[in-house]
Every structure is written in C-alpha cells, then in structure tokens.
Amino acid sequence: MNVTDPIDGHSRRDTERMKMALAAGAIVGTWFWDVANDRLTVDEALTDAFGLDPASPQHELRLEQVLHAVHPDDHAELVAAINDAMVRGGRYAHQYRARNAQGQYRWLEAIGRVDLDDTGRPQGFQGVLIDIDDRRQVEAQRDQAQALLRSFVEAAPGVVYAKDRQGRLLIGNHGTTELIGLPPEQYVGRTDAELLNDPVQAAMVMAVDERIMSSGQAEQLEESISFPDGRRADWLSTKAPLRDADGTVVGLIGTSLDITERKAVEARHQEIEERYRLAVRATNDAIWDWRMTDGHVIWNEALATLFGHTLMESDAQWWLDHIHPDDRDRVDLDIHRVIDGDGTTWYGEYRFQRADGSYAQVLDRGAVLRGPSGEPLRMIGAMLDLTARKSAEAALAESEERLRFATDAGDMGFWDVDLVNDILIWPPRTKAMFGISPQVPVSLRDFYDGLHPADREAVHAAFSAAADPAQRALYDVEYRTVGKEDGVVRWVAAKGRGHFEGERCLRVVGVAIEVTARKLAEARLHELNEQLESRVAEEVAERTRVEDALRQSQKMEAVGQLTGGIAHDFNNMLAAVIGPLDLLSLRLGESDPLVTRYIDMAIDGANRAAQLTQRLLAFSRQQPLQPVPVNANRLVAGMTDLFVHSLGGNIRLETTLAPDLWLTFADANQLENVILNLAVNARDAMPAGGRLSVATANCTVDRDSAEAHPTVPRGQYILVTVADNGTGMTAEVIAKAFDPFFTTKQVGQGTGLGLSQVYGFVKQSAGHVKLCSAVGEGTTVKLYLPRLAAAVDTLDAPTAGSIPAPVGRRERVLVVEDEPAVRQFSVEALTALGYDVLAAEGAAPALALLDAHADIALLFTDVVMPEVNGRQLADEALRRRPDLKVLFTTGYSRNALERDGVIDPGVQVIGKPFSVATLATRVRAVLGEGR
Numbered sequence: 001m002n003v004t005d006p007i008d009g010h011s012r013r014d015t016e017r018m019k020m021a022l023a024a025g026a027i028v029g030t031w032f033w034d035v036a037n038d039r040l041t042v043d044e045a046l047t048d049a050f051g052l053d054p055a056s057p058q059h060e061l062r063l064e065q066v067l068h069a070v071h072p073d074d075h076a077e078l079v080a081a082i083n084d085a086m087v088r089g090g091r092y093a094h095q096y097r098a099r100n101a102q103g104q105y106r107w108l109e110a111i112g113r114v115d116l117d118d119t120g121r122p123q124g125f126q127g128v129l130i131d132i133d134d135r136r137q138v139e140a141q142r143d144q145a146q147a148l149l150r151s152f153v154e155a156a157p158g159v160v161y162a163k164d165r166q167g168r169l170l171i172g173n174h175g176t177t178e179l180i181g182l183p184p185e186q187y188v189g190r191t192d193a194e195l196l197n198d199p200v201q202a203a204m205v206m207a208v209d210e211r212i213m214s215s216g217q218a219e220q221l222e223e224s225i226s227f228p229d230g231r232r233a234d235w236l237s238t239k240a241p242l243r244d245a246d247g248t249v250v251g252l253i254g255t256s257l258d259i260t261e262r263k264a265v266e267a268r269h270q271e272i273e274e275r276y277r278l279a280v281r282a283t284n285d286a287i288w289d290w291r292m293t294d295g296h297v298i299w300n301e302a303l304a305t306l307f308g309h310t311l312m313e314s315d316a317q318w319w320l321d322h323i324h325p326d327d328r329d330r331v332d333l334d335i336h337r338v339i340d341g342d343g344t345t346w347y348g349e350y351r352f353q354r355a356d357g358s359y360a361q362v363l364d365r366g367a368v369l370r371g372p373s374g375e376p377l378r379m380i381g382a383m384l385d386l387t388a389r390k391s392a393e394a395a396l397a398e399s400e401e402r403l404r405f406a407t408d409a410g411d412m413g414f415w416d417v418d419l420v421n422d423i424l425i426w427p428p429r430t431k432a433m434f435g436i437s438p439q440v441p442v443s444l445r446d447f448y449d450g451l452h453p454a455d456r457e458a459v460h461a462a463f464s465a466a467a468d469p470a471q472r473a474l475y476d477v478e479y480r481t482v483g484k485e486d487g488v489v490r491w492v493a494a495k496g497r498g499h500f501e502g503e504r505c506l507r508v509v510g511v512a513i514e515v516t517a518r519k520l521a522e523a524r525l526h527e528l529n530e531q532l533e534s535r536v537a538e539e540v541a542e543r544t545r546v547e548d549a550l551r552q553s554q555k556m557e558a559v560g561q562l563t564g565g566i567a568h569d570f571n572n573m574l575a576a577v578i579g580p581l582d583l584l585s586l587r588l589g590e591s592d593p594l595v596t597r598y599i600d601m602a603i604d605g606a607n608r609a610a611q612l613t614q615r616l617l618a619f620s621r622q623q624p625l626q627p628v629p630v631n632a633n634r635l636v637a638g639m640t641d642l643f644v645h646s647l648g649g650n651i652r653l654e655t656t657l658a659p660d661l662w663l664t665f666a667d668a669n670q671l672e673n674v675i676l677n678l679a680v681n682a683r684d685a686m687p688a689g690g691r692l693s694v695a696t697a698n699c700t701v702d703r704d705s706a707e708a709h710p711t712v713p714r715g716q717y718i719l720v721t722v723a724d725n726g727t728g729m730t731a732e733v734i735a736k737a738f739d740p741f742f743t744t745k746q747v748g749q750g751t752g753l754g755l756s757q758v759y760g761f762v763k764q765s766a767g768h769v770k771l772c773s774a775v776g777e778g779t780t781v782k783l784y785l786p787r788l789a790a791a792v793d794t795l796d797a798p799t800a801g802s803i804p805a806p807v808g809r810r811e812r813v814l815v816v817e818d819e820p821a822v823r824q825f826s827v828e829a830l831t832a833l834g835y836d837v838l839a840a841e842g843a844a845p846a847l848a849l850l851d852a853h854a855d856i857a858l859l860f861t862d863v864v865m866p867e868v869n870g871r872q873l874a875d876e877a878l879r880r881r882p883d884l885k886v887l888f889t890t891g892y893s894r895n896a897l898e899r900d901g902v903i904d905p906g907v908q909v910i911g912k913p914f915s916v917a918t919l920a921t922r923v924r925a926v927l928g929e930g931r
Helices: 011-022 043-048 062-065 071-087 131-155 173-180 199-215 260-285 302-307 317-323 325-340 387-409 426-433 444-447 458-469 517-531 530-587 593-618 632-638 641-649 668-684 731-736 754-764 821-831 844-853 870-880 916-929
Strands: 029-034 039-042 091-098 105-116 124-133 159-164 169-172 219-226 232-243 249-258 286-291 297-298 313-315 344-354 358-370 376-385 414-420 423-425 476-482 489-501 504-514 628-630 652-655 664-668 692-700 715-722 768-774 778-788 811-815 837-842 854-862 885-890 910-911
Touching: 029 043, 039 062, 039 423, 043 124, 043 664, 043 821, 062 071, 062 885, 071 105, 071 124, 091 910, 105 131, 105 517, 159 173, 169 173, 199 219, 199 232, 199 249, 199 423, 219 844, 232 260, 232 668, 286 302, 297 317, 302 715, 313 317, 317 325, 325 344, 325 358, 344 376, 358 387, 414 426, 423 444, 426 504, 458 476, 458 489, 458 504, 517 530, 628 668, 632 668, 632 692, 641 668, 641 692, 664 668, 668 715, 668 754, 668 778, 692 778, 731 768, 754 768, 754 778, 811 821, 811 844, 821 837, 821 854, 837 844, 844 854, 844 870, 854 870, 854 916, 885 916
Parallel strands: 652 692, 811 837, 811 854, 854 885, 885 910
Antiparallel strands: 029 039, 029 124, 091 105, 105 124, 159 169, 159 249, 219 232, 232 249, 286 297, 286 376, 297 313, 344 358, 358 376, 414 423, 414 504, 476 489, 489 504, 628 664, 664 778, 692 715, 715 778, 768 778
16 A cells, blocks of 8 residues: 655645646656566656667666766765655655766756555655756856845945835945945835935935936936944945836946045045046056956946946956957966066957957056065056057058059059158069069169169159159159169069158159060061051961861861761661661572672672761761770881782882880771871872872970971871872862862762861861872871870771671660661561560660560660660669660760760760671670670
C-alpha cells in the first residue's frame, strides 16, 4: 500500500508548473524507479537529455548510469536530495545540470514523488524533468542586476535616492538615511515636506524636483542642507527624470555629494581648476582617473561628447569590456606591464566601443601615480578619438592611390618641386623619363643636368615664369632628356602650376608624359607626307589584296558549307547502297560469276562516290579526324613504295628529311593521303618526266622571319614541302587552285578536289598551306603543321594490308538508326556476322529495349537523329549501364562527337558508308577492348 502526501502548497505549485511546462513544451523526459526491485525506466526524451544510448528506453537501467551525466559540481547535492526524498517520501523537487546527447550541460528541474509502504520503505519513485536552462539564465541575470543595483546604491558616496511623481521617496542609500535621520522603513513612501524639519528647505527641494520632472531635463545644482542635529552642509546634487519603458516621466532620481570641504578648497584652487578645465576643453580628450585600490574610474563629459556614454563614473572592467575583442588582451597586457612594473607612462591604440555599438579608433595615454614604496595608487590619462584622422588618412591614401592609378592609366608621371626646402619629388615613372633607376634619389640638379642642352634655356624660362608671383604662368613645355644611366634621348611633355602663399611661391607641381613615340610618329608623318602618292598606291594595293583574300575566304567557307551538306546526305544514301551490295555479294559467293561481276562494278562505283564524298568533307573541314603524335620523317620514309608505284619510271624522287624533326599532332592516314595527292598532282604536271622533291624541316615563324612566311601566324611548325619542276601555274590558276571542282586537267582525268582536300585537311589540323608556282618553273606546296611540344610516343606510318573480318560470338547488339534502309542493312549484316541483334528507330524505344534486355553488350547508334542525338542517347545509356560498349556511326563531321573536327578521346566511330568487313572489324574491336 503506497503512502501519499496531502496536497500542500508545494504540490499545487508543482502541478501548476507541470501544466505550464507541458504547455510550453519544456518537459524533457519522465522516469519511473521501482525502488523495491531497483529497476529504472526512462523515456526517449530523457535519454537524449542525459546523453544515454538511444536504445536505453527499451532496457531497464541502473541509477548510476543516469547520474553519470550529471555535472560533477551538482552530483553530490543531487545524490543527497534523492536520499533525503527516499527517507521522507512524498514530494521531491531538485535542480541540477546534466549533459545531453550533444555534450552540452543544461539546467534541469526534477519534480516527482516517492511512494512509501506501511513500513516507511520506498516503493516507487516517479517524476518528470523540466528544462529550466533559459529560466536559470534569466534569474541569474536578474539577481546580478539587483545585486549590482543594491551595491551601487549602497556604495555610492553622498545621498542617492529615487522619488515617485508625487515626491515620495522610493529608495535611499546610507547617506539619505543619515541626512533624514530616520531608518528607511520610516522615510520610504513619504515626501520631503513630511520628513524635513525646515519647511522652507522642503518646499524649495520639492519645487526643484517638480521643475525637473515637468521639464524632463536633468539638472545639477548646489543645495544648502540642514541635518537633524543642526549641522549645515553644501551638497552638489544631480537630479534627473525617472522614466518608464515608454519614456514617460514617473519620478526622479538624484545624487548628492557633500561639497562643503570642497567649496572651501575651491576658493584656494579656483585658478588651478580653471586651467585644468580649459586644458580639458582644449584637448577635447576623454579624461579618466583610475583609482587602483578599488578600480573606480572617473570620466569627464568628453566621454559622452566623443563616444556617447553618459556615465561619469565606472570601474576599470567597464572600460576594458568596451575595447574591441581583438584588441582587449593586448591592451590589458600592455597597461598591466607598466602598472605592475616600475613604468610611469603608458600609451596604446585600440578600438573603443561607442554607445551606439560602433567602434572608434582611439589613442590612449596614461601616467601612473605611485606611493612612497612605489606601489601604484592612481592612473590618470586621456583618450583621443583618432577616427576622423584615420578617415582622413584613409581618404588621403585613397586619393593618392587614385592619383597613382590616373597617372598610370594615362602613362604619366607627376613631379613636385619644393622651392622652400629645395626638394624634388619624382615617382619611378618620372625618373624613367630621365633614365634614372627607381631606387636612386634625385635632386633639382638631376633635373637640369638631364635636359638636352638645346632645350635647357626654354625650360628654365618656363619654370621661372610659373614660379614668379607676378606672372604665375602655366608651366607648359616640351623638351628632350638625355638618360643619366642609359644615355637615351627621350621627348617629354610637362605641365604644372605654382602654389603661392601671398607673394611667395612655395611649390611647383605638375605632370609629365613621355611623347617620344608621338615625336617619332610626327617625323614619320612628315616623311610620309613627302611620299604620299606612292604610299597611297601601296595602301590601296594592300587593301585590294586583303579584300580579295577576305572574299576568297568567304567563298571557300560558303562552298564548304554547301559541300558538307551534300556529303552528309550522299553518305546516308551510299550507306544504303554499299551495305546491301556487300551483303548480296557475301550471300551469292561465286555461284554466278556474271552477277558477282555486276555487284563488284556497283560496289566499285559506290566506293568511288564515297571517296568523292570524303574529299568533299575534307575540303569543308568536316571529316572526322583522329590525330596522334606523328613523326613526319618516319611517315614520308614509309611512303617510298607508294611513291614508286604512283609516280612511274620517268619521275626522279628526292626526299630530304631534317634531323631532329619535331613532332606534330595530326591524323596520320589523312596526312599520308595529302602528301600522296600532292605527289600525284606533281606527276601530272610533268608529263615528260622531271624531278619531285619531298622535304621536311623545323620552322619557327617569328618577327625576324615573318617576311619569309607571309600570312603564316607566328609559332613553331613542322614544314612539309612538295616541289616539282613541271609546267607550273599562271596567277589566275593559282587564285583558284584550292577551289573545289576546279581543275586544269582534261575531262575525265580529275575531279578538281585534290588541292581542295589538301586545303581542308591542313586548315582542320590548325595548320597553314602556301602555294608557289610559276609557268615553266614548277610548283611548290608548303604544309605548315603545328609543333607538338609534349614528349610522347609517335605512331608509325600506316601500312596497307587486308585483315580477315572477325565474326561474332552471339553477343547481343542494339542498333539505333532513323534511316530505315541503313537500319535494316545494319541489322542483317550484324546477324550474318554472328550477333543477336535488336533494332530501334530512336532514343526512346532504344532505352526501353536497353532496360528490358540486360544482356545487351553493344550499342551501335547513328549520331545525327531527330530530337535526341546519338551522343545524348549514349550518355543516358552509360549512366544506366556503365559497362555498356558504344560504337557510333555518322556520315557527317559536325556533330556531338568532335571538338574543332577532332574526335573526342575514347570515342569509337565508323563513318558512313561502311562495308560488312569494316563493320565486323570495328564491332569486334569495340567489344574486345576494356573500358
């Protein structure tokens, strides 16, 4: 049977606090302790409040596990409170700190009760925890404020009191009690008329109080006071309105100090005080007087004027607390080093907080007054507000910086001649105009010695006129200087004005700018004017040449766009021709020789059309390139057999390979085709035989060699030169040589795409091509390919050879192609090669098939498709299946696979049209490589 306490005042208060805690959400946990069986059960909230294992609510705990989170300073007292409750039973309430799950100590109040059985033994102990951390902080601040107020009132010298609006005393200190002659409980709530024996004095005091409360203005006045014992004294009283939170005057506060003795001393020291007062006003400093014994500090009114703090007295800690946190430790250490040592003076700069929360930059100085034994008694000092000066310094620095930026932007240098002290100020830019190093000091002698002898007289006259008070002329002169250190002659234009004080010139200040280039330009202009007619003709010719080059460039670009578009469509059509013919040839085999011959003829014609398309793409710079580091010497040397078979017996081949040739970064196959194409053109230009020269060289185009390589930008190149001594070309033919479909050969002997293909490849490889030719002397073509500076492995020249087409191993391939004929050919070709094939006409059905068939090993997709292109499809497919292999096919270069015509690294692509053998090789290669 449990024993319960009657509901007393504590219980009612606990009940009310519980209700309030529940309403405010302050309850942080509940517990129940089965004391008889020593089983403690807590909820999840209390687990968090004590930083226990989150699984604790599902297990029974021991009291020691919970007490482990209690603050060490509160542990013993908590244990005692629990033991006391266990003995007496009934209501239990205790406050202590506990560490929560975040490792923070917070104040908690435990409210519960202990149930005792008939024998007085505890059976159950249950209750709740309330978070009172915020309340404890508020109570601590309140107690501190009240204690501070009581301490201040009682410690304040003289009389300190407060009255309500009717003049009734609300509070008074010891001085007030002594003045009235009654204890506080007898005078609080009464007026001066009721307390003072002198009714005239009381009426005067109340009249003054009423005036201050009515005006709302504080006053300081001297009053003659009569004590109950008959003594009279002079008091200095400071009275101010007492306001509530809304600013309404609800009473009066006042302080009064006995100044009887001081009044006597004032008569003797009035002159000294007046001097001190004038000094304080003159310095406009915040004067402070720090008493070491108790830390009391007295301030003058400048504290309010400068910083907005209206208090006249404080302690040293108040001053220290108002120093910026970043400066506080340094200032505290410095000033105590002087005080605790044997120093007498201290000064320091720091930031001091104003009443509005902002900070002022101050310079503080203080002197230590010591006793007979050297002990510090007082320290008197003054705070100077440096904010305005610092702002001025910052503004001056900013102004000087702007001046420097302005002079630098204008490529000017300034100068300042101090005539009083005979000083010359020159920045480095001005010194440079006189050929003097930046760090070398200068004087007026350096200025005059640095002038060209022919200009000294005119400069001296202009400067004298500017410094003459009667003339005050503008100093505006151009002169030559002779460099003191380098001897270089420079032209300088200078302007300036004198600064006068009355009839005396103190300084001449101005700017100077070097105008050597302008003077040279003027001389050059004079020379050009004398040769104007010839120069105009040259300029017109140059402009005509540039305009012709621009028109040619625009024409080539327009033709390139047209041919690229034609090639794209043509490749798609050829893909639907070559592929099916190739499949048909494979299926028929040698069963019908006549049909086989017809198929071979069709394939040969389609392949020639494909080669023509490839040349169109090359000219339009839209062919996909796969550049690698190439050693041109090794490539040319490997082409020997090709040259022998292509040139014939009446052409003498000469190759000149430069030693230590740089590497270039190009498509090796295409570079070989270009060189071979140029060799074949040279052969055709030498029908009766001749000499063909192929040479390599390192070529650096810089300022000195630019004339030898016109129109080629500066840089380092690999130069491949193909030259012949054949028939040569006329100027008209040279102008059209790179145009597509332009040819001088007879009908049926050429397509007119040879040189245009060369032009397109070199430009697409970031290079340049030059054509030089003369009728009867031969033709020279120079290929400038950019140097590859990195040290990398080179690729051998490509070699011809036939590789048997590999077959599939029943891997599953997903074909995505929007052209039905090409899609059908791709499906049948891959099926014939031994692959399991799925097909889709676009990205959406392709992704659906990819999700439905986890065994798809290869995605074979066209690049140019409506809505979602092949690259976007591949990116999404790889996101879903990172191990998926991808092979692209395209008949066009300008697509998502390339940057500036170069295929992205790691991308596998097969160009349209393609044969079954090519398809088989590329598919097998992609499936066999690791990602």
